[in-house]
Amino acid sequence: MALFGLGGSKSTVALDVGSGLIKLVEMDHSKGDPVLSRVAITPVLADAIVEGEIMDPGVVSDAIRGLLRTAGIKTKKVVVAVGGRDVIIKKIQVDRMKESDAMEVVRWEAQQHVPFDIEGVELDFQILDPNGEGLQMDVLLVAAKRDLVEDKMGLLAQAGLEAGTIDVDSFALHNAFELNYPQAMDGVVALLNVGHEVTNVNILDRGIPLLNRDLSVGTRMFREDLQRERGLSVEDADQLLQGYEMTPDLQPSVQNRGDEIAVGLERAGAFLQTASRAGAAIQHVFCCGGGARIPGLTDVISQRVNVPVQVASPLQRLETKAGVFDTLNADEVGPLLMLATGLALRKN
Template sequence: MALFGLGKKGKTVGLDIGSGLLKLAVIDHAGEPELSKVAVAPVLPDAIVEGEIMDPGVVADAIKGVLDSAGIKQKRVVVAVGGRDVIVKKIQVDRMKASDAYEVVRWEAQQHVPFDIEGVELDFQILDPDGEGVQMEVLLVAAKRELVANKLALLEEAGLEASIVDVDAFALHNAFEVNYPDAMHGVAALINIGNEVTNVNLLQDGVPLLARDISLGTKKIREDLQREHGLSADEAEKLVQGFERTDQLDAYVQTRAEEIAVGVERAAAFLQSASREAGSVQKVYCCGGGARIPGLTQTLEDRLRVSVEAANPMQRLRVAEGAFDGFNVDEVGPLLMLSVGLALRRPN
């Protein structure tokens, strides 16, 4: 599913424009998908705040820099939009052919989308195409057109164009599905803990049914450490990106893990109220820079009382030799789930 797409075969460049870091993943689709190159580069603090690009020039330069550093000449990239201006919802409509469904889904969408349908990019996927009931289940996705337009304008400023504009939750799911096929049964949570935002995604039997964002990420923990312990930004970052738990860090990890746990529990309760078949969350997977904070996954596991695992976008994906040149796989790997999901898209 994509909000917007055109393109050609070959290599796909997935670009995840985060508020803290740009992450780039290139997948070669010539045979079985293979990760051929990754690159990561920082974005200046406050150039992107709460999903809004405050300084497009600065971000565009950083994007050019990361592509150059990876030696990528290709101008077409896959990007994603997310946040509260993107709605993902399961709806029911009368069964019909996919080719006939667009108008019907668009009409139905007006009742489910809290913004003016004229200003919205829509897409949908029939979840039970082979079902026989009079109604069919459709996963509806709607994004404010402005959000998509801003992303395209940013790429243009960086001399690029979008072959696909995807949705964060679907791209994460895409990478996750390839790497964790066993998680496609029952209810699983995939949590992407970033710099500013934590995305909570619930999957039921492999379908990404619910996506929620929490305003929380590594930045808050860095600020906690700076404010309460007088650490410099670099010192705080070292603890956050470290490999050891420390007493200083543990106190904040505890508080922030609690907030994430509440977010997961609320999302799960919502899913259960909307769908009778939905059971409780059986397993939680974490990715993003925040998943690397020492002690975080363990604290979440103790609190949620379900198994919590750090998810790796290369768990099953083939990786070409030299793809990680200049980067430490263990350090940047967990941050690449979204960019890998984008690069897994095969423009057609």
């Protein structure tokens, strides 16, 4: 499922344009199983992207151009994603019919479920039980504000690129998890993507995305805590946050922000219990993004929600071409490549 697609070549180049880092992943699809063939990462100037909104397209498109140049990428076609509160994912039920007839009905139904003008929306859907016998079928509806899609395409155009596919964040994460942690497709699990400004919460029930929420917590807030409360410089704060040890300086921020994330997760879980399957509780949490490795964070979340929380990397089961991580530490950058890897799993 994708909001927009062209299709074609043997390898896919994906860009995850975050507010802290732009991540590029190239995946070779020529051998059947995907092989990770290139990775490149570049920082984004502070405040060029705020809460997903691109405030300074010139700065961001220059960073993208530079990234492609240093990575030696020639292709002009890339896969990107949209996400956030202007993307709605919802499981709905409609009368059973052929997929080719369903778009019109889904569009009609979508008007009840999408809180913005349906005329300004890109829609897609997937029938979840295509071989079911019942009179009704489960359909996963995806709606994204067209502005969001157009802004992304505009950004790419400014960087001299075009969108091969525009995916949705939570589907890309889902695809990366399906490949690397097939056990995440059993039962009810939460995927947390702790980024620079935002933590995405995705809850899956037997692999079907039931709920996605964004919490306004990310590595930037941890860093600001350390600057404000401990008097640390940006560099010293980042060094602690990207390090391996819990220290007295780190402890209070990790405890407070970790609790904040855990509360967001608990709320999402509670909403899920009332809104959908009675008794379905989150059984396991997987954590990715640049904040996943903050020392002690997964422990704080785990203590509060009382289920196992583990750091997840898209390199867990993915075959990687020799040399890809010659200049990068795979253990350190792995977790922040989850979304870009999921995007690159699509054959563009």
